[in-house]
Amino acid sequence: MPKPYFRHLFIGFLLIKGLISLDVQAQSSQIPIETKSKALVLEYDSTKTLRMLYYGEKLSNIKEYSTISKGYKQMTDYSGLSNAAYTPSGSKNLLEPAISVIHADGNRSLDLRYVKHEVKSIDPNSNQLDITLKDPVYDIYVVLHYKSFLSEDMIEQWTTIQNKEKKSISLEKFASANLTLKSNAYWLRQYHGDWAREMQVEEAPLTHGIKVLDSKLGTRANLFQPPSFMVSLGEKASEDEGTVLMASLAYSGNFKIDLEVDYLNNLRIIAGINNYASTVTLQSNQDFITPKLIYTLSTEGKGKASRNLHDWARKYKLLDGNGERLTLLNNWEATYFDFNEQKLKGLLQDTKKLGVDLFLLDDGWFGNKYPRNSDHSSLGDWEPNRQKLPNGITTLVEEATKQDVKFGIWVEPEMVSPKSELYEKHPDWVVKQPQREEHYFRNQLVLDLANPKVQDFVFQVLDDLFTKNPALAYIKWDCNAVIYNAHSAFLKDQGAFYISYVQGLYNVLERIRAKYPKVPMMLCSGGGGRVDYAALQYFTEFWPSDNTDPLERVFMQYEYSYFFPAISTSNHVTDWGKQPLKYRTDVAMMGKLGFDIVVSHLNDKDLLFCQNAVKTYDSFKDIVWHGQQYRLADPRVGDYASIMYVDDQKSEAVIFNYLVNNRYGAGSTDPVRLQGLDPQKRYQVQEINLYPEISSTLENSQIYSGDYLMKIGVNPDLNNKRTSVLLKISAQ
Template sequence: MNSRRKRKYSTGAAVCSIILVFLSFGAGRLHAQEIIIPLVTENNALVLEAGKAKELSIIYFGKKLANAQEYQLVPSAYRQTSDYSGLLNAAYTPSGSRNLMEPAITVTHADGHQSLDLRYVRHEQQQLDHDVTLLNITLKDPVYDFEVVLHYKAYVKQDVIEQWSVIRHGEKGNVTLHKYASANLYLKAGGFWLQQYHGDWAKEMRPEESKITHGIKTLDSKLGTRANIFQPSVFMISLNAPASEDEGTVLYGALSYSGNFRTDIELDYQDNLRIISGINNYASPYTLKPREAFTTPSFLYILSQKGKGYASRQLHDWARNYRILNGKGERLTLLNNWEATYFDFNENKLKALLRDTKKLGVDLFLLDDGWFANKYPRNNDNAGLGDWQENKTKLPNGIASLVKEAAANGVKFGIWVEPEMVNPKSELYEKHPDWVVKEPAREEHYFRNQLVLDLANPAVQDFVFRTMDDLFTRNPGLAYIKWDCNAVIYNAYSAHLGNHQNHFYIEYMRGLYRVLERIRAKYPDVPMMLCSGGGGRVDYEALKYFTEFWPSDNTDPLERIFMQWEYSYFYPAVATANHVTDWGKQPVKFRTDVAMMGKLGFDIVVAHLAEKDLAYCRNAIREYHSFKHIVWQGDQYRLADPRKDEIASIAYISKDRSEGVIFNYLTSNRYGAGSSRPIRLKGLDPAAMYQLEEISLYPGTTSPTDADRPYSGEFLMTVGFNPEVSGSRTSVVLRLQKK
């Protein structure tokens, strides 16, 4: 904080000049022309100040203080070097005036000038419900008719803040936005550590942790679609020291946006941290017309003083209650045909698989890629994408006959689509080459033999909506959609946008969200899986429209333990679709146990299962239905880290602490590897007595666990319990119940 900005406090007559404006979770107060605006959640406080010059700054973000009046004392506790600009801790940093650091917003005014100065005008706070409050702060340039409204939506019980900005102007001509962030945070600590993620196809969510040094670290994507494949938009920042599962202060950040994103993390010369996140402005200067409102996506963040585990449980609660479609509801177990048939199937094969679906005991059969196109039949990934008519050779009686066959077998029917994409070898491409994203003068370059349709074009939006609507209209019994998105954008150009190509990446995402809004308006309850060649598009804006997401095409259960561990920091198990497949060398029990840590599915040839394997799967599915509510809606605790130990252990405990399920896996093939020490449980009632029973047992095996022995919660959390994981017991699932 700027050391020259000291305050004088007095009593008596001076107190009469204080104007108190009471907010729902704190007070905004005017003192000596300084306005303090605290935004308070269950455990934290984000405190903003409009100083004498009405420049809005962040003076505190940390643990909530019992005495709210002491927030205004925070700046005087620091003795750091001078803030020459007075803008280091700006709540939304403008460029071109006095700012010396990375800006949150950069503009060119209608008169060609590039300076921007944002001053506080007013704020208001609304109580949206018992646990949700919305703070709106209006900033204006004193010279130009230019305004930014900062929106802070606080979910009090979960400590989650959702922040976005709305930008508009009344200048005599268009203004160009060169950067337009959603949020601008400012943190003080004795050091900062970043945990970020990277990956590729089948290698999603690989973590890297490093100490943040001076300068800017940028996390970003320029892929247009499938934006998270190389660099996910979620991250963690630990304060003072790297946070552990149960100790330390850590901030989680996540941009709710499915397109190009950018997060700038800058350690300034005062050793404080600035975080600026929003849409990536790469190739996207935006021409803002007078009175037009530009609304940014929301940036989500949560601060925990109790380590990473607490932050993730808070975020899970928020997601289930406020964001994921039907986050508190049911999910369908399923059998997918992809790895059983790939593109090689016909009606008879599928009817046999439908009978297998019933035999296996799952809820739904999912027909994957390859069911469509006639002139250029979809027999491989080179042709047919975009021609969404049933293939008459494979399905002479159409999808409707399969929906009826599914109903006759007592199961539901779902289908795969990839409506944003097109193969050059397709009727759609021949009829509408202007609907395709491509530079007209350049050679086409393909990702998985396909190109992207131009969703910036309203005609294409209508086509994608009609594709989905026609499927439901012709097949009203359709019960599930797997929505895929495999291509990234090369040679970005929209024939529809003409001379406004700088708007393309933004308009594409607006078009996608318009389509999804139309689908959900007409079909609000149909479950849909968000798939993007794996986890290439998962984010909390997309999950407004989807019930679940596909973490990775890599379904090797050993790999999935590591992936699901990292995903679980940001997304709850109810949103994670996990399938049992033939990937990996582990037995079917190991594969099924891993898949049960989320929404269970199968992608196997049921007819090829050995008798005991089939018997195991059928029983495991029945057991899964008995505890899935704990996995989906309970609190998750990570007990043994596979990156540090020879085993992985993850527990899901019910909110009332009366029951739980603990998954334990061998993750090392070293000689003698296993659970040499007991695993300490978490989240139990220390005074209660519990029993542990091993479930998901393979036929013919017995468990060393004594299901009748009682344990106190205190014992299980202090000493622990050994699941006896070893080379002969590679996967152990325990059911915990309060006596």
């Protein structure tokens, strides 16, 4: 008899071929969602109340899920809704709700009862469960969607709220997901930050009451706090041990995640769009679809959860996640706003000399009535500046072609400068309160993407660039401002503004990708202020932070890597920090490599090193982009960080090692145990990306068994003279 996992794959194949079908009416009160090794189990009782029974290891006997609840001897659940699958407000619920409604008659109560469920096979690796709930009194339906990915142990969850009443209703809360977890303790790993301080980590036990992770910024939603988090159950999970839920809300606007430890000691997680200053008016026969909460459960620590998420993201969510990426040279730190056509042509020659694929022209190329010579003007006036670029962008694209490199360009199309022709012509396109003083974030304001005319304008900015420059090969899309004085001159209902803005953004991105499906685009937001999977489905990569100090980046990239695969992370070599060029380059290689340096200022050895580094990177980049990641040493715990990537055949690997403590005697005193190799294979360990005329201190001819490397390890010999060491592992 086939194993359960392969049985599910076989059933999925039969469903797709139409050889079997699933009865959409429930034959049992138990509704299990099983993946390769995990199960999320829902059930309903005689009252048709749908509850979340279990989330954990999959059982071999599906009938035994029904006995799980008998093992819990908790206090009285007075309402019977403490573990509701989607908790309503205004009826008998006593805890935080997932949904709050004002009916057409003014009544605020809601009760949701099971009606039916249906399972659809999307492909042999993914199924979708849709469960319909209905209020017995009012014609309000809620459909809970669970899309499961078998191989990756991943679930996407979202909700459709349907108004079948004869008049409009108001939604005051509208969560995507409502999970209930049971344990004797819960540890939350969350993140905070600001510009140049992204992904600062905190981990602490959750106590009774509600912990809220949220954003009210409108744009750059995760500038202060990202919508990604982890919860360890029982003990605090380590990299390789413990039970941990890893989750991320796929939404680019205001979000809210409630983590409530209730009086029964359950953890209730309610996640979705933030209802702050937002009320959704739902007309009769209108639906509202929430964004998706993406999550996975690991019983093998944070590393396994992360690898699940990476595999899923590359395969299903990240644009061209299993494809290629372009290395590049950016002009920003070489020129800032001070450049002209001749200077840029010189940088195009430097791009070829360096050996990277693409030249990226950053901010400062546009504006005529108000030239873009600083960040105080010109946003919105997307015409090449005639003084800097008398022949426009086209000449530069042609020059790039002559140099056998590609050409990319920076835009910030959602924003407008008060000092711009666009602002003068269309003040009603700007997000602002009509009777209040304007308040600027980085000297700019936000365009009202709730307005279809503004959506057309933003699309046209990109479309014009591509139409006039068909060889344009890359876009860096920035978004630097948050929303102050939130108000849309277009919308009659201001309660819809924040949500309508984000929907307008997605509408534009959909149009761009419909016409230009394959052009690589970087998602930038004054650094990492907008990094979520709803946005990343339109982008090939994101910019983690404007802080490119390599020491800071080791810590940031380490934390980002839990939620986002390396192929999605843009890292540039710059002059930030005090670390040597090799350290800066090695850190940037741990993702998608770029340079933001003055190539002409490099001495001969530095230039040779960079040229060789690009070739070295090209030799192993596929392992980093598409391989399995293992975190071997946490920079917050010891003197160094060690991160490993292994290809799917377990034939090749690359290990990045960085000294993060400069105190006397700091270094790698012990061997670093490797992971993900084949214990039966034999491997050569070789130091790579060495600076010219520097020899390795390691014995590169030594051959080790995979068993030895994973049980004993290898010492990269990090010290104050060897602050960054890259190792290549090759099966012999």
